[in-house]
Amino acid sequence: MSAAYTRLRTALPPLAVSGLVLVLWYLGSYVLIDADRRFLLPPPHEVVRVALDPANLAELMAGLGLSAQVAVLGLGIAAVVGLLLAALMSQARWIERAVYPYAVLLQTVPILALVPLFGFWFGFGLPSRVLTCVLIALFPITANTLFGLRSTDPALHDLFTLHRASRWTRLVKLQLPAALPSILTGLRISAGAAVIGAIVGDFFFQQGQPGLGQLIYLYPRRLQSELLFAAVILASLLGLVVFWLFGTVARYATAWHDSQQRPASTGQGAAR
Amino acid sequence: MTDHGPALSFEQVGMHYPTGTTALDDVTLHVGAGEFVAVVGPSGCGKSTLLRLAAGLLTPTSGTVARSAARLGFVFQDPTLLPWRSVRRNVELAGELRREPAAQRRERAEQALARVGLTGAADQLPRTLSGGMRMRVSLARTLAGQPELMLFDEPFGSLDEITRERLGEELQSLFVADGFAGLLVTHSVAEAVYLAERVVVMADRRIVGEVAVPLPYPREPQVRFWPDFTALTANVTELLRGSSAERTAAVAR
Ligand SMILES: Nc1ncnc2c1ncn2[C@@H]1O[C@H](COP(=O)(O)OP(=O)(O)O)[C@@H](O)[C@H]1O
Ligand SMILES: [Mg+2]
Secondary structure: OOHHHHHHHHHHHHHHHHHHHHHHHHHHHHHHOOHHHHHHOOOHHHHHHHHHOHHHHHHHHHHHHHHHHHHHHHHHHHHHHHHHHHHHHHHOHHHHHHHHHHHHHHHHOOHHHHHHHHHHHHOOOHHHHHHHHHHHHHHHHHHHHHHHHHOOOHHHHHHHHHOOOOHHHHHHHHHHHHHHHHHHHHHHHHHHHHHHHHHHHHHHHOOOOOOHHHHHHHHHHOOOHHHHHHHHHHHHHHHHHHHHHHHHHHHHHOOOOHHHOOOOOOOOOOOO | OOOOOEEEEEEEEEEEOOOOOEEEEEEEEEEEOOOEEEEEOOOOOOHHHHHHHHHOOOOOOEEEEEEOOOOEEEEOOOOOOOOOOOHHHHHHHHHHHOOOOHHHHHHHHHHHHHHOOOHHHOOOOHHHOOHHHHHHHHHHHHHHOOOOEEEEEOOOOOOOHHHHHHHHHHHHHHHHHHOOEEEEEEOOHHHHHHHOOEEEEEEOOEEEEEEEOOOOOOOOHHHHHOHHHHHHHHHHHHHHHHHHHHHHHHHHO
16 A cells, blocks of 8 residues: 555545535535525635635734734643643642642633633733633643653662662653653643633633634624634634644654554554 | 672561561571572562562561672563663663763663674664563663672563573573672572572562572573473472462461
């Protein structure tokens, strides 16, 4: 089997599904819905045409830019803080007992409901949006990293103990690399959360420079349904790109890990 | 092979785990410098505990463990490699943790790899190697530390018999060349007799007997078919059986 053929076979099923979705979409627009109510589901080419109008495009891109910026900043800060917190908690049970409940609390408090409060405190600009994002994205990366740091093979720990390795050496040369698959899983979940936090948070802010969330809120009120669809699609694409990016990074960074071994006989990749 | 006082001595050592299990009871054992001793016994009789005490990974709850050997090597039951490091970098790990200069540790790693026949695989990742090759990497990592005392915890237990015997032969030539003291834990009687000068039989947390192996080194692989060898393995097996028969009798009573 040639590589091109294999790639085609992998790409074909999802392509077929998106083809089917387009067909159903057109069917919905032209068959299911009367012409005077077509704004409820404008056909795909109309969405593209209206979105490519320069003024609209500029608005959409500014919204996408802002949301992407919030998501990336939020994720970056959450990743750094989460890694540090997990590394700290991995050093002693008492630190974990002191800190972990608050990390869980963070996960159970509906952060988005606090958005108006952040607005009061920090204004409606970039800082509160990024803060919302950080708080939403922090838990998955922290919890997964901690799990990874804690599940290092005890025999490897013995090896390091035999050579009187310091805590720092143990953390850097053993625990962190061993935890890399868990860290990347956590990052991927956090990335998804960060994108949602950026867009939905923006939706809740209702003030300041509009990101994709506010556009999604505005367009239906201005009866610009094509643009609503365009904004929703852009938001989904942003999420997809982030997800794909982390998947790729993870695959390269953990090539040594058993989870990256494709079962040779079935011709299917492992689920990821 | 020669006796310059013990590299390792256990005096009336007892080990109770906090869970309540007594893993060792009144164990007295000496391993002379350059001497190779094997410990055989059924699983659960305390062999790993013995080795972990010898390595200082555990402290005995009674008695004393003394080790005069400064440089210690431990070969675990599994290869225990860092899967993200190449074979070479795995072998360098011990030197790295001991903060040896880079050039020296690189050179020692090269030598150790050459000795176990893995020079060609130096840049591969562990997962691309067979079980036997991984065990050789583990052996090389230990050799690179130039140990005076080597501890082995059922090192070839997970390998097939052919690989197992071959690695036993390689280990013996390493031992003959380097003259490190060795304490090998195994459940294979033939492996114990083939490698060791003395086979200590353990059962149920205690040492129940000892068989000296007066076969001169280097021992050819064919030694395993000699009548003396068979007689020695029979002696060891007898001790193992005897102790288990005793225990069965005790249970029956
Ligand atoms: N860390 C531990 N905590 C509690 N009990 C243990 C521990 N390690 C071993 N044991 C117990 O001590 C006994 C001897 O174990 P071990 O030394 O591993 O035997 P072997 O290596 O001969 O199979 C067993 O009953 C085992 O369950
Ligand atoms: Mg054991």
